[in-house]
Amino acid sequence: MAERYDKLLTEYFNGTLDKPVASYEVSGWFLEAHRDEYDDVKRVSLIVDNVVYDMLTTFYQNVFKAKYGDRMTSDDLHTTFDRTPTAIRKQKYKVKRKLKEAGL
Numbered sequence: 001m002a003e004r005y006d007k008l009l010t011e012y013f014n015g016t017l018d019k020p021v022a023s024y025e026v027s028g029w030f031l032e033a034h035r036d037e038y039d040d041v042k043r044v045s046l047i048v049d050n051v052v053y054d055m056l057t058t059f060y061q062n063v064f065k066a067k068y069g070d071r072m073t074s075d076d077l078h079t080t081f082d083r084t085p086t087a088i089r090k091q092k093y094k095v096k097r098k099l100k101e102a103g104l
Contacts, residue, residue, distance in 0.1 A: 002096065008104065017048060
């Protein structure tokens with residue numbers, strides 16, 4: 001289950017979480033034929049976006065962008081942002097808990 005949240009956060013911070021939404025919206029008939037899938041992808045994207053902006057300060061959004069988007073190691077994160085791995089992990093668990101509460 002934790003891997004699912006890591007995957008969602010990685011896709012979010014890489015900018016690939018919304019790509020399926022755009023591909024559905026390209027064609028009207030395709031969108032209507034796959035409306036349930038489209039609605040689910042859009043719902044997940046909206047939930048992740050809301051949780052990230054509600055739970056994380058701008059500083060930790062940058063930390064998560066570096067961790068999940070740029071794939072920095074824990075040592076690099078500690079050096080760059082001057083936060084211990086434990087502090088970063090606590091924020092990650094808060095976000096994952098909120099994602100779980102939101103139904104993901």
